[in-house]
Amino acid sequence: xxxxxxxxxxxxxxxxxxxxxxxxxxxxxxxxxxxxxxxxxxxxxxxxxxxxxxxxxxxxxxxxxxxxxxxxxxxxxxxxxxxxxxxxxxxxxxxxxxxxxxxxxxxxxxxxxxxxxxxxxxxxxxxxxxxxxxxxxxxxxxxxxxxxxxxxxxxxxxxxxxxxxxxxxxxxxxxxxxxxxxxxxxxxxxxxxxxxxxxxxxxxxxxxxxxxxxxxxxxxxxxxxxxxxxxxxxxxxxxxxxxxxxxxxxxxxxxxxxxxxxxxxxxxxxxxxxxxxxxxxxxxxxxxxxxxxxxxxxxxxxxxxxxxxxxxxxxxxxxxxxxxxxxxxxxxxxxxxxxxxxxxxxxxxxxxxxxxxxxxxxxxxxxxxxxxxxxxxxxxxxxxxxxxxxxxxxxxxxxxxxxxxxxxxxxx
Amino acid sequence: xxxxxxxxxxxxxxxxxxxxxxxxxxxxxxxxxxxxxxxxxxxxxxxxxxxxxxxxxxxxxxxxxxxxxxxxxxxxxxxxxxxxxxxxxxxxxxxxxxxxxxxxxxxxxxxxxxxxxxxxxxxxxxxxxxxxxxxxxxxxxxxxxxxxxxxxxxxxxxxxxxxxxxxxxxxxxxxxxxxxxxxxxxxxxxxxxxxxxxxxxxxxxxxxxxxxxxxxx
Numbered sequence: 001x002x003x004x005x006x007x008x009x010x011x012x013x014x015x016x017x018x019x020x021x022x023x024x025x026x027x028x029x030x031x032x033x034x035x036x037x038x039x040x041x042x043x044x045x046x047x048x049x050x051x052x053x054x055x056x057x058x059x060x061x062x063x064x065x066x067x068x069x070x071x072x073x074x075x076x077x078x079x080x081x082x083x084x085x086x087x088x089x090x091x092x093x094x095x096x097x098x099x100x101x102x103x104x105x106x107x108x109x110x111x112x113x114x115x116x117x118x119x120x121x122x123x124x125x126x127x128x129x130x131x132x133x134x135x136x137x138x139x140x141x142x143x144x145x146x147x148x149x150x151x152x153x154x155x156x157x158x159x160x161x162x163x164x165x166x167x168x169x170x171x172x173x174x175x176x177x178x179x180x181x182x183x184x185x186x187x188x189x190x191x192x193x194x195x196x197x198x199x200x201x202x203x204x205x206x207x208x209x210x211x212x213x214x215x216x217x218x219x220x221x222x223x224x225x226x227x228x229x230x231x232x233x234x235x236x237x238x239x240x241x242x243x244x245x246x247x248x249x250x251x252x253x254x255x256x257x258x259x260x261x262x263x264x265x266x267x268x269x270x271x272x273x274x275x276x277x278x279x280x281x282x283x284x285x286x287x288x289x290x291x292x293x294x295x296x297x298x299x300x301x302x303x304x305x306x307x308x309x310x311x312x313x314x315x316x317x318x319x320x321x322x323x324x325x326x327x328x329x330x331x332x333x334x335x336x337x338x339x340x341x342x343x344x345x346x347x348x349x350x351x352x353x354x355x356x357x358x359x360x361x362x363x364x365x366x367x368x369x370x371x372x373x374x375x376x377x378x379x380x381x382x383x384x385x386x387x388x389x390x391x392x393x394x395x396x397x398x399x400x401x402x403x404x405x406x407x408x409x410x411x412x
Numbered sequence: 413x414x415x416x417x418x419x420x421x422x423x424x425x426x427x428x429x430x431x432x433x434x435x436x437x438x439x440x441x442x443x444x445x446x447x448x449x450x451x452x453x454x455x456x457x458x459x460x461x462x463x464x465x466x467x468x469x470x471x472x473x474x475x476x477x478x479x480x481x482x483x484x485x486x487x488x489x490x491x492x493x494x495x496x497x498x499x500x501x502x503x504x505x506x507x508x509x510x511x512x513x514x515x516x517x518x519x520x521x522x523x524x525x526x527x528x529x530x531x532x533x534x535x536x537x538x539x540x541x542x543x544x545x546x547x548x549x550x551x552x553x554x555x556x557x558x559x560x561x562x563x564x565x566x567x568x569x570x571x572x573x574x575x576x577x578x579x580x581x582x583x584x585x586x587x588x589x590x591x592x593x594x595x596x597x598x599x600x601x602x603x604x605x606x607x608x609x610x611x612x613x614x615x616x617x618x619x620x621x622x623x624x625x626x627x628x629x
Contacts, residue, residue, distance in 0.1 A: 062591065062592070063591055063592035063593065066592040066593065068601065068608075070577075070602060071601055071602060071608055072608070074608075075608050106449050107449065109449060231565070233477050233478050233538055234477075234564050234565050234566060235564075235565050235566040236478060236479055236480060236564065236566030236567075236570070237566075238478075238480075247538055249478075249538045254541045255541070255543075342493060343448050343449070343493075344448065344451070344453075344492070345448065345449050345451055346451055346481075346534055346543075346545060348480075355480060357480060357481060357534070359481065359483065359532070359534070361485055363490075369485075370485050370486075372481070372483050374480055374481040374534065378569065378570075378573075379480075379566055379569070379570070381569075382565075382566055382568060382569035382570075383566070386565075411592060
């Protein structure tokens with residue numbers, strides 16, 4: 001008998017002491033759930049020790065999508081690493097782009113024009129809606145509710161249309177640049193976006209009606225996956241999971257960046273810290289994102305979208321082909337990656353799943369000495385073991401789904 | 413050269429309000445401090461890390477209850493500020509000088525005299541909303557430091573990741589296994605002397621916790 005079995009038996013003995021049917025228990029069964037399981041959207045392996053249908057012990061094994069993001073970043077210039085950040089949380093790539101670029105700009109002490117800040121907020125909130133739609137839709141599907149899944153995925157497709165209009169790509173956006181964005185908003189974008197957003201919100205209301213009052217769904221999510229807020233904080237959990245536990249910690253509010261300080265929006269919080277509250281928080285965050293985008297379209301000023309700082313501004317192509325200084329400027333920026341001062345910064349943004357931070361160490365060359373991504377999915381997943389231990393096997397699925405583990409971000 | 417132009421040793425920086433409060437509570441545990449672009453950072457000796465972390469978490473005026481991140485930086489013995497970085501640390505040059513038959517070797521510049529690694533902890537308070545970075549240097553020949561998983565359970569996975577990618581051993585860690593790579597993997601890939609181009613064949617499976625020797629390199 002291995003050590004692991006010994007520990008499991010000890011855990012079982014504790015359970016058994018509280019259980020009047022203690023002497024009826026059967027030997028523990030070890031079940032390997034994953035790495036590719038039809039009821040989990042994400043490549044993760046859960047080794048569960050089961051006493052009947054009750055989870056006695058869980059070992060969560062991540063790392064199947066490890067691609068060496070940090071190692072790769074150390075060998076690319078700062079501007080070359082933006083596409084890698086798309087692949088971290090691939091269901092909300094804009095937020096990763098924004099987080100990375102803001103960290104580099106903080107290191108350079110660079111200010112972006114106000115129009116750029118508004119565009120970044122709009123792009124980020126569209127991405128956040130994308131992420132929440134995907135999370136809720138996949139959760140519904142894995143709880144065997146096919147119709148809400150179709151509604152929510154259609155809503156997500158509408159959001160991808162907006163990203164498509166912004167940057168030409170639906171998923172791997174690569175839209176935000178250090179010191180700006182790759183292109184201004186297209187003509188008539190606010191009308192186009194308003195129509196798509198209203199249609200997607202309509203679909204969300206339909207899914208809401210199908211799920212929220214549905215007794216079968218409520219049975220699966222109410223009271224399951226519970227973890228008290230103190231333990232959530234201890235595990236480093238942030239984002240909708242922490243807010244569902246009643247802690248109003250949202251980086252957009254506690255440390256406003258871009259223009260979030262000027263916008264009026266609410267931070268939804270739950271009180272029971274269970275799966276149902278997590279679901280409700282995500283639903284409400286989609287509506288709040290809609291409010292934020294509407295305000296941004298009202299307030300967005302005219303003007304340039306890119307910073308005029310010569311450390312990051314690429315000269316106009318016409319001048320590069322005709323003038324010596326601009327040619328040299330372009331050449332140095334491309335081959336040396338710009339002048340970044342030595343130092344280290346940590347900058348956090350509110351990602352779709354929690355605090356998304358980038359910790360960048362610069363040695364004064366054009367490539368980051370270290371580029372670390374503080375991924376919310378990783379810390380959130382570390383609390384999964386606590387959430388499912390002692391619960392039923394069937395509760396693993398909604399708990400895992402509402403953590404919304406994104407392999408690309410968790411494993412980097 | 414007039415006296416005003418003579419190079420002076422820089423005066424120790426004025427602590428920011430948060431750092432001043434931390435120093436008032438932690439006293440001599442704080443070896444040095446820095447504030448850059450609004451990020452506050454303190455340095456502690458690795459023997460004192462656990463004590464400092466407990467004080468940071470449990471002192472009500474500090475209240476750092478949320479451990480956001482644990483990671484490591486392989487400074488290769490350089491000081492934090494890379495004072496002479498451009499001359500001694502030209503990675504482009506190192507890449508050019510690497511020869512094909514020595515693919516595993518990177519021509520590294522001379523190391524600095526400081527301990528090689530720095531453990532980096534990012535803390536925040538969900539109540540007081542301030543942030544702090546804690547750094548602690550760890551030498552190469554004995555890369556061990558106390559585990560914080562007793563104070564913050566979330567440190568468990570973050571320290572496993574740091575162990576996996578940098579080879580830092582955390583004392584009293586409940587479950588120090590690799591988390592991303594497989595157990596038989598040789599080396600720690602985020603160290604600076606592990607080249608990005610260093611390919612490694614799939615190592616034979618010997619199973620977790622086995623005493624069998626790993627495949628020789």
